[in-house]
Amino acid sequence: MTDDRAKSRAEHPLPEEEVVGSDDFQEQSEAILLESDIREEEPEATEQSVLQHEDPEKIERRTSEEAAE
Numbered sequence: 001m002t003d004d005r006a007k008s009r010a011e012h013p014l015p016e017e018e019v020v021g022s023d024d025f026q027e028q029s030e031a032i033l034l035e036s037d038i039r040e041e042e043p044e045a046t047e048q049s050v051l052q053h054e055d056p057e058k059i060e061r062r063t064s065e066e067a068a069e
Contacts (some may be wrong), residue, residue, distance in 0.1 A: 006030045015056065 009029035013022070022028045 005033055009033060 005027045008024060009032070010025040013025055013029075017025075017028070
């Protein structure tokens with residue numbers, strides 16, 4: 001993943017991302033793009049296999065209801 005991709009995505013979040021906000025759009029963008037890249041390389045990737053590529057301490061867990069608040 002390139003820094004330019006994450007920077008561009010952080011500067012232009014999706015409308016639903018803007019509504020719920022983020023403590024750090026840059027970090028959020030990096031995590032979303034990393035997961036996207038992994039799933040593109042491994043279409044059958046599960047959440048568990050994606051997590052193997054990420055730092056579990058950085059992953060924010062919330063339900064769809066919590067995300068909509």
